[in-house]
Amino acid sequence: MTSESKKLPVGFGRLWTAQTVSSLGDGVSHAALPLLALTLTRDPIALAVITAAGTLPWLLFGILGGALVDRWDRRRTMWVTDAVRAVLLAVPAGAAVLDLLSVPLLATTAFLLGLGGLFFDTAATAYLPDLLGRDPAVLERANSRLRSAQTAASGFAGPPAGSALLALGRAVPLLADALSFAVSAALVRSLPPVPRPLPEARESLLRQARAGASHVFRDRLLLGLALRPAVGNVAFLALETVLALFAHERLGIGAFGFGLLLTAEAAGGLLGAGLASFLGRRLGTGTALTCTAALEGFAILLLAAAPGPYVAGLALALCGAGVGATMVLAPSLRQAVVPAHLMGRVASTSRMLSMCAAPFGAFLGGWLATAYDVRTPLYAAAFLLLAMTAVTSTMTGNRRVEAALRAAAATTAPTTSAPTTDPAPVPQPTA
Template sequence: MTGKRTDRARLPGSFHRIWAASAVSSLGDGVYYSALPLLALTLTHDSTVFGMMEAVTLLPWLLFGLIGGALVDRWDRRRTMVVADLCRCALLVAVTTAVADGLLNIAVLIVIGFLLGIGGVLFDTASMAYLPELLDRDQQALQRANSRLQGAERAMDGFVGPPTGSLLFSLSRTLPFVADAVSFLFSSLVIRTLPVPPKKAAAKSKAPILREARIGISYLLHHRLLLGLSLRPAVGNFAFCGTGAVLALYAHDTLHLGAAGYGAFLTTEAIGGLGGTFVAGWLGARLGTGGALTLTAIVEAVALLGVGVSANAYVAGAGLAVLGAAMAATMTLGPSVRQAIVPDELMGRVGAAARLTAMSAGPVGALFGGWLAHVAGLRAPFLAGAGVLVLMAGLAARLTSNRRIDAALAEAARVREGTGAGSGLAGVATEASV
């Protein structure tokens, strides 16, 4: 049995093309996001404008995420990824041309950022939905694949991309955006070579797009395991954004770090996160996915508490590294379960609903953390966040237990084999009683 599972978990050669495309695209993202504020500084020093530019990165998911998920379930997912990348490439070519001709202004930059975000919604949702098709919904293979994708994203977007973007911008204001455009072009060409998924026998739905989006939300809310997997990152984002809102002040006023020290402090989280992507599968194999998710919730709470009570920058940095590792392991394990159990016809919608649930808690946490630091001191958001994560650990132990995950995986397998309920929606009632 063990040997068979190991063979099934072996990743096909086509996955390595996705991996390469993701790595190059993540490198381009890192280049873009480091060069974008530098370009904006040549146009304005208004902090309100910079706040608007930051909000633009979130708005596409809030405004378009659910609709994007419904569209992905209607469209060919491979083709959707290719078109989304080509459109983003074209937008960056437009940015490059505008910069070279001196036609760029802040309004144009914000609009292009919003359109790039919409392309990201469609690409990310289609990618999350396509991967289970490619790997035949094998949970072990999905864990390995998500681990490698997460590792590539953190290495390229977090380490290599930002300094490369700054260097390219110092050479020419257009170079970073040319590089990002090339990364999207490369990604689209590679993804175009991937296997075409089998045609679905059922006719395409003619229902209104908003009604189809609501079906995905309903499925998520009525499926206890999926709800638990979605609440986990939502609660985590509430706590992490609450501390992230004051992290720069905390590092400066409490840990007494300068600009260079603060940059190194942030890097510890990225280093930990890179490590966490590689230990996720090991933890899942030894503790079960549910046990591993409970452990990472406990580790996140302890690590955040350690960062908040430490007066030593090195100890706080170590805590931040452990926090990053636990977060990365969670982000590898949780989506792998969802991809293995959600019916194919709902994968885009449920994935988008889960992503929106997780992201929506972030702004609320940031506002709460800023207010709490104002009334109770800079350590207070860390202490409160740790308390919230302790509660999350209890919730994770109940809603995402090994028993519940094993039951959901078995039910999903029965449905796919045609021995259980004939419709993916029928699994809602079964899971609700687990």
């Protein structure tokens, strides 16, 4: 039976449902939290603090979080994290009912939700190849379905639902998000146990974290896969910082039209995620990744030169398609070639690099727009994306990808132990 014809296991359906429900809740809270903040303050610095608080966990604990996930049972990490996040959201919901909401409370909530997201996302990335095996074609199909559902839930359905629920009461969207986490936790708890990586020699947490980061930086393929989102985040944050201003001043688009632009980008993301496996089979994963990177760069170049809203919408849709396909192909390849016992650390290191790069992009976009012109950050973003494509094309080319897949398939040393009927308790890190 070929990889393309293999059926995904029943457990994947539950994982897909859990992540889709959780993504819907994320979309609700992403729309509701800024609106809740606006009911408390109009201070831009205070609003920025709430927004930044959600990204801080990746900057502070990204590598260490991956090392912990590699020590812990991944299924248990996911469902416990979502259960804790459900309980956590009851605090600001209760404060909203009692009229005790504050900026520090919202910032703390955003930080703790981001910390939970670090553990859940890293554990989910590591759990998927444990559940499905390391067949690249199967992983691409699974990631395509996950990415499409997450985009639809958090990008299309969640934000308008969050705005509508907020009209019913300040606590309502928070409770809806809490319910989504509770449902996700219950579904993940019911997932089947999987073979677990054999424990490494007992080392300090910092030494294990360092080993995971070194594995990324010493492997040209993994480094290339990590550089793509890192440089991409600089470019995309430079773009996003001025996109609303660009749409208003140069395209003559109001608030409703700006929402349609973002919808066009999300629609392109859905299309790209759906086509990712096809592109990988026809072009090879390495060539497909190079093509999607180039598509993103040329799409932003088209956006910068767009004479009107229709061309701008097309450009954002093309960019979204490139990003959507990349977000299926790159994680699937990483899951196929990284040893199971390192998966959490490699995933979190790559994610941390991209999160650290994002603030530089925001600063770059604001500075270029102030010093030159509102279109300048868009041209700079396009240049960065195309330069990154040229640099990483050899690092993630078809030959290197095929060599890495052969090496992973040829590994004969046992890396897993037999599955148990229930995961062992989550061990606590030593001092």
